[in-house]
Amino acid sequence: MTRDLFARRFTARLPADIPRDWLPSSPAIAALLNTYTVLVPANEAFYMRTINACLPRIADPALRATAIAFIHQEAEHGVAHKRYWRNLDRQGYRFRTFERWVDKLTFRAIERIAPLSLRVSMVSCVEHVNAYFAHEFLSQRILEGAHPEVRALVEWHFAEEIEHKRVSFDVMQAVTPSYAVRFAGLAMTLPLFYGLMTFGMMRFLLQDKRLFRWSIWRQFLDHLGPRNHMLLRTLKHMIAYARPSFHPSQLDDAALAEAVIDRYSSRAQNWLEPANRGRAAAKQPLAA
Template sequence: MKNAWNAQGRIDMDERITPRRFAAGLPGDIPRHWLPGNEFVSSLLNAYTILVPANEAFYIRTLNACLPHVRDETLLGRCQDFIRQEAQHGVAHKRYWDNLDAQGYAYRGFERMVDRWVFRVMDRFAPLWFRASLVSCVEHINAFLGYEFLSQSILASADPRMRDLMEWHFAEEIEHRAVAFDLLQAVSPRYPVRLLGAITTSTLFYLLMTGLTTALLAQDRRLWRKATWRQAAWHLGTGHGMARRTLQHLLDYLRPGFHPFRLPGADALAAGVLTRQASRQPPAVVAMGTRT
């Protein structure tokens, strides 16, 4: 991916997004807490995995609804590649659900409720400009989560199979981080639209993640253990600093001159992950080809 800022402060894009398939296996012997010594982050990312398919399906439906309004051929092609990437994310994460089922977690009712009463309600009643704004903000959240997890090597000691899944997903979120934002600028570039979408998305995202992570920890009987709270404090506060960093990234999104490409070192970080995974024998990810 190559990009540069021109004299007018706009981005000149020479990027190609490559749709990939996650080819690595996800056998049933993956442990419940696949990040050793950190049940909190394991449960947090399990919650993320559960929410991914319905989220990604909502993104795809929203972008497909927006495509007839896109006049720029380059943006149109990027949106199509984005859709192909997001479809594969949903497929790969859903494969891991078999492990969660075998481990006895109860989550499918919650997932169906979220899909029905959040995403399907948005599809039916929310105007397209609002849905596009929601997707733009949540894609910013996905990208900065990927950036923080990869740049801080948070998953270095994770079970290799889950590390591959999460790092592939995070790398692709970084790779396509500007697509939904650029689409929003084409559909409805007004700042109040971005602001309303950011408030709604960040509230929903963190409420759902908190609720589901809490439920998973409760099912493991680890919710009220001191060790779990120490892990949460380390991840959110003194260690990974995710609470402070999250606030900084969200405030950055609200700057009038914001653009997702301004994330230092992100492209090299994502490219390193994707190149490493593709070069393995057998590869963990397989390129599906680009649009013609």
């Protein structure tokens, strides 16, 4: 049985001396996750606005309440990752112009021109990708050896992505059950997501003067191929989403997420706490 969905606040201190090489085993993966951190606040804000706009169209009270809890979880993710931006600034990275342009030219532009049905389809697809990222990083223990606070930030976020992975899909099905709309969201989201992540990763590697080092790319390609076979599993995961019979619950990895949440909520770590706008505040939607 999965636990109720509610928002948690990430309370771990992010010390000022976190090094650029916070994941010594793979600088390319660190650059990829730095990009993820930069994109999260605008991403999550887009998800929140989209799901909030869907609330009046959701007839099922239970799904509506869960969707509101999802909104509050995503809000906490944006807050926590934006805290880490201060560390990226201290490390000397330049990323804020990139983030502003991505927000303006992707999320804000999509909101102006795309109907709500397509926007919620895109949110459902990218949440599927987020849940896949989460499953891979947690099950493969890719972040072992990472700086503890950065690892905690990413793993907590990934655990909650698994925890709420079915919500946006269920909202999409309630608002626009059309398979054609779901497939259109898939076709638009995948190149956009992976294109932005790849471009951002390359920008971070360029600033580290590592973009043209074969050893860095060999490590990254090992993740995709011989060592972790991540590329093949990624393709299978995306193909699964395209099946008409697909539902996120078909991959049961709730225990994986719960173990992470329990670890960072324990007395030994005590890096998570219920957010003020968790269970109680989840009874009310955000203002439109």
